[in-house]
Amino acid sequence: GAGVSQSPRYKVAKRGQDVALRCDPISGHVSLFWYQQALGQGPEFLTYFQNEAQLDKSGLPSDRFFAERPEGSVSTLKIQRTQQEDSAVYLCASSSTLAAAGNIQYFGAGTRLSVL
């Protein structure tokens, strides 16, 4: 079946604009993760869902960042009033297991956000 799908692949926003990034996980996967990858860096954890429940949002950098997964499938990461430091690749990953520890996460290709 299809892997993790993210859209759009590229997004250019003017500073102050709101953006919404979409993630379609692998069908049937109950766990969904968002990571932020700055240029030349490894991905950094933002938030984690198990079905529709957001179990960990400790990595969200500010209250301008908001994520949801209302029906336990597709997820949206929203960034309000974008700033230049928000420019990065936003990666989504999904995992099939309910047990959180050691789960294998499968990544999408990411959305590259550029804030001008």
Place this chain on the structure above:
Amino acid sequence: QKEVEQDPGPLSVPEGAIVSLNCTYSNSAFQYFMWYRQYSRKGPELLMYTYSSGNKEDGRFTAQVDKSSKYISLFIRDSQPSDSATYLCAMTSTDKLIFGTGTRLQVFP
């Protein structure tokens, strides 16, 4: 200091060479260790997965974990130009993965 340290490279080797990639970490609670490969403008792809200490081999790839030294390695034998990518180590004890910065590897013909 970051929880996971990884030399960013770049590392340039000739085709056929043995490549050694390494990460050190500070959190002794980490139990699960992974290596991901990331091609330019692509998402990370899982290469190797290891639980606790020990070695694991898969084709040309060998992963080693030494928990006593908080040190993990990935060896690539008979490296190919198609192995040119960024290699990310990752580890966890809970839900979220903690990544190294990634090592850029270039294998030239």
